[in-house]
Amino acid sequence: MPKLIPSKLYSEDTGMAHAQCKICQKDFGEHEIYGVQKVYKNYPNQEAQVLFDFALCQTCMEEARAELSVESRLRIDQFIMGKLQVLEAKGVDISESFQEETCSLSGKLLSESKEYQVVAVCRGDELLDSPMVMSDDILEQIQELLSEESKDELNRFNENNFGWPPELKKIWQDGDYVLL
Ligand SMILES: [Zn+2]
Secondary structure, eight states: OOEEOOGGGSOTTTSSOOOBOTTTOOBOTTTOEEEEEEEEEOOTTSOOEEEEEEEEEHHHHHHHHHTSOHHHHHHHHHHHHHHHHHHHHTTOOGGGHHHHTBOTTTOOBGGGSSEEEEEEEEETTEEOSOOEEEEHHHHHHHHHHSOHHHHHHHHHHHHHHOOOOHHHHHHHHHSOOOOO
16 A cells, blocks of 8 residues: 655645655656655754755756765765664664654664754655655764765755755755755
8 A cells, every 4th residue: 555645744835745846846746756855953842843845856856966976976875775784784674763753874863863854755645665864963974975076066056956045045055964
């Protein structure tokens, strides 16, 4: 049975599943595969706040990834695979990390993470794979794997393709978030 997208991954703007690519404005319809990204920040004594969220079609996701150098991409893939293997060896089931509010790659509790990012692959109103959750420590480590060149390329890509308002642009540039 297909899994439905949990409401937590709905668009903050519409309160429904994301329906449009943030970059090319393509409507997803029922058949298009797309990626949802949400970045959360924890504040003391309140629920985590969504800093920003958006969805990208496959083509735009691939273009974003193509901005990274081959070496950066390879390093990130190897880093993620390595973390997954460690968890697998420990018998941790990462498919539940989103529901259990833990980091998919380190197991850290999200409530103890200053900020975190969720990436999910969807089609129509279906969730195609378990959402990947990354806590602050993992995001920092991934940033360190990016070459300066890749960071510049990603910033340029953001600048050219996302119409972020200035305050969001600043968060995006200063933060450790990654387009995956
Ligand atoms: Zn697109």
